[in-house]
Amino acid sequence: MGASTLLIDGDGAAHGPGELLLHADLHNHTALSDGDGAAEDAFASMRAAGLDVAALTDHAYGPVEPAKTIDEDGWRRLGELADGADEPGAFVAVRGFEWSSTSLGHMNVWGGARWVEPLPQQGLPAVLALHDWLAAGDELAGFNHPGRERGRFGAFRYDARLAGRMVALELFNRDEDYLFEGDVSPLVECLDAGWRVGVVGVTDEHRTGWGFHTGLGRTGLWAPERSRAGVRAAMLGRRMFATRERGLSVDATMDGAAMGGTVRYHGGIATIVVDFAAPPEWAGHTLRLQALQSGRPMPAVVAERDFRVGAPVALRTPLAEGDWVVLRISDPAEPADPRAEALEGFRSAGRSVAYLSPFFISRTG
Secondary structure: OOOOEEEOOOOOOOOOOOOEEEEEEOOEOOOOOOOOOOHHHHHHHHHHOOOOEEEEEEEEOHHHOHHHOOOHHHHHHHHHHHHHHOEOOOEEEEEEEEEEEOOOEEEEEEOOOOOOOOOOOOOHHHHHHHHHHHHOOOOEEEEOOOOOOOOHHHHHOOOHHHOOOEEEEEEEEOOEEHHHOOOOOHHHHHHHOOOOOEEEEEOOEOOOOOOOOOOOOEEEEEEOOOOHHHHHHHHHOOOEEEEOOOOOEEEEEEOOEEOOOEEEEOOOEEEEEEEEEOOHHHOOOEEEEEEEEOOOOOOEEEEEEEEEOOOOEEEEEEOOOOOEEEEEEEEOOOOOOHHHOOOOOOOOOOEEEEEEOOEEEEEOO
């Protein structure tokens, strides 16, 4: 591949003029399942902590973990609390649940009128049955802490019926960086299976003090409005980024296409323009921008350059084979994840700061 170059000539305007940046936490628990705190306190806590969007996603374990699961009354109560806390234009409260299999993985389901317990089947039949259930509704769904459970959703079994509404992959969960989880990176396995997911960061909070604990995952959503409809539109468009830092604003385009969208790539040089803004204490700090594509066991770093916070950045690079590109921003001054120590391209890049939702590549002539 040819060399990449770093440009400082972008205008930094990656997001659309009508989009708002909403700070979100889409994965939280209460005493309605296995959390510590009263569900009645959770939305107010997250709003007081400065979040624009909050979701309660209590576990649905079913009979496998009867003490840790919601029931029909709990599901109804979550809906009442979300409706009571939701204030369009000011704060978005979302009801969801976490489908929870101890062997196959956990999956968040947001914004629907239904919930479902894990089915009695094991292995792939259970995944297929869940897909059937999801296909019959209009909920949005996402893969949680991918790889923590060995089944990995039936190796991220793909189902075209869910392609539009399977919207998220957690890359930050609590303080963990899931890029490095397991023998093969979940990012690679999920995207290479065909899913067109965005990336999110979540607290997966089980304690009280929802929203106030620092250093945990959170999501930035570029939404047309501060409402449930606006949040749904942002998630359907994969207009989101994952971070563990507060106060970041991150967006990007590739050859004019928005983050989360499809890029028509004709070969040659692709131009990626990044809009990165941070609180004043970040000014002048050196970070690293990496473009990741498919690889085994980790994604391949196809281009990277350091940049200083405060200057708009663009990366011009040829692309390798494959149908997705994910941008990673890291801090070389901070220690890398211990699992990155033996990984060329990641050890020297330091601690992950943010992941941007993929660009999906359509190759033409």
